[in-house]
Amino acid sequence: MSAGSVQQFQESLSRLDTPSTVVTPEEFETELAEIIEPPAVGAELAFDGHSLSGLPVTLGPSPSQLREATTGVTGSRLSIASLGTVVVESSTDGDEFVALYPEFHVVVVKESEIRSTLSEAFEWLRSEFAAGRQSFVLATGPSSTGDMGALVQGVHGPERVHIVIVRDDE
Structure with missing residues (x-):
């Protein structure tokens, strides 16, 4: 994916008050820590070359560890630059629970997995289906709802x- 897609993704994230960090593969562990x-x-990352095993993260957490966690770390094999959306696959490793239960969700995205538009993302999803x-969560910014009047964050997921965008090896 082009540097323009990374920039577009970061601009979309900024509009959602969602911070982002761009790192090289060598900086990945230090920055994430x-x-x-x-x-x-x-939940272990679903792409080669990067792992959470050397970080202060409990992989495959029990329900009590999940309840006590402040941070949940997952990977996303698809992101949509124009929307600031990440796609988390539901898996037996518990990616969905790790993404939605803790108050703080850290998502690792590889630069090459960023698609510019929703149409491009649908092409990827068709191949996955x-x-x-066939089970994915599309998340755009912190959880929020306006059902009760004022916008409230963190009601149905992370506040x-x-x-973390990992640059492709050059």
């Missing part, structure tokens, strides 16, 4: 979100 607020839980992967 600084962003995480313990106690943290996570054809491969039998805060931070996106």
Whole structure:
């Protein structure tokens, strides 16, 4: 994906009051460790070259660890630059719970997984559905609702979100 897509993604995230950090593969672990607020839980990242195993993150958390966690860390194999949206796959590793339960969600995105538009994202989703992967959560910014009058964040998911964009190896 082009640097323009990263910039467009960050601009969309900024409009959603969602901070983002762009890192090189070499900076990944150090930067992520600084962003995480313990106690943290996570689901192993679904792309090669990066892992949460060296970080202060409990992988495969129990229900009690999930309840006690401040931070949940997941990966996203698809992001939509024009919307500031990340796509978290529901899996047996608990990605969905890790993404939605803690008050702070940190999402790791690879630069090459950012699509510019919703149309491009639908092409990716069609191929995933054809491969039998059919359960995804599309998240845009912190959880919020206006059902009760004023906008309230964190009612149905995390109050805060931070996106870590990992540059592709050059």
